[in-house]
Amino acid sequence: MKQRIKVLAQGVDKKDLATSACCTSGGGSKMIK
């Protein structure tokens, strides 16, 4: 069968979230002064 899924982004590794707290959400960081 022909491959029906085209992967456009593999996504993030859960572990990487611990290095990016408060800076990457859809809202981003409010702590820029």
Added chain:
Amino acid sequence: MILSKYCLTYPDPDDPSSAILFSTKKASIISVPSSMLEDLKTGSVTGEEQETLIGLGMLVGILEGERREMIGFVEGLNAESRVLGLKVAMNLDCNLNCVYCFEGQRKGRLYMTDETALSVAAAVKRWMETLAGRKGDEKIIVTFYGGEPLLSAEGVVSLSRRLKGCAGEEGISYVAYMNTNGSLLTARLAERLADAGLKEVAVPLDGPEEVHNGCRPFKGGRGSFDTIVKNLLDVSGLLGVTVTGNYMKDNYKMFPILLDYLLERGLTPEKIRSVRFEPVTNESEGVGPAGFREGCITYNEEWIAEASLMLREEILKRGYKTNRIGPAVCSMDFDSHFLVNYDGCIYKCPGIIDREEFKVGHLKQGLAFGRQSHGRDSWKNEECLDCAYLPLCFGGCRYMKLVRDGNMDGVDCRKPYFDATLETMVKQDIKYGLV
């Protein structure tokens, strides 16, 4: 197997016969024929497809299992994390007089002493000792903060060098960042900072010269724009540079002029690691600048959706990078993320420094977080667990909740904001290869 609750479906802009699927849990994105959507809902897919979709977080065994996974998501991160995230406020002084500064009336000639800086290093050493064995994934991430951290430039160089040395002795990775206004960031200093382990600076430019100078003047009233741009040109080959910017309802439409100016001056996407614009937040009465009320108190204000989509497009279409959309956890939720204030007091977020009720300790007692006063589990309710956006916000910004409502008891829900923006943002990420 069934489709994850945290998987959203959008029409594919490039192919009307296809659909885009986005997992808020993983930030994974796929395109599939629209005819496959029904098969996905019922789990009628081939073994190979199933394996791919499980890996991307889009197919799950049972929804109850996924719900339990989400409830334990943050605890799982904490259990696995071997990262110490430390923001260090070197002082609460500043050479600028920004109209909206959230540190407002908390600022003054308040500087970290050498003794406190030594205590920071000692606390980091004690944290390293708590790690059982070495797996190679241990990391110390320090963000120098203020006030203006470069008013304590010698202190930053000295402390960063010391922390880099401590980490190196233990075979632990060390990286430092800095939030600075950029006005004191000369090339000579940048070289020394890079040598001491500093990787990247985040420097705000609030739109084109006239707008920026109105928002971020020096204390004497003179504009800071030209000084900062010159410094960025001088240091962009020495340190990573992220340009940030704080916009308000009446000035965000001017920000694309800044982007054109940066290109014209040679601060091109090759020299600027990313650009990130965010709305200014109001502070509580008596804490922020007296009388300032031009910021927002929730992302759900309609103009913010419009502004963030427009500015994101303007950033990306000029070739600059910006944050991609994906899961995000607040620093308050991480057991090993702290802010150390100039006086050694420890908090969980820069927004709540000097608020005694949210102090979680002091360097003398080490780095620990035993208090549950920060609304950490506020999103563990039916409504949030049923919301496909949960992994993007986990209860939103506690600081904004505090400023808005005077407490952190509850969530800073962003559903209306994500309803208005997420589809476009996911499509921007695909269009500009931000994946």
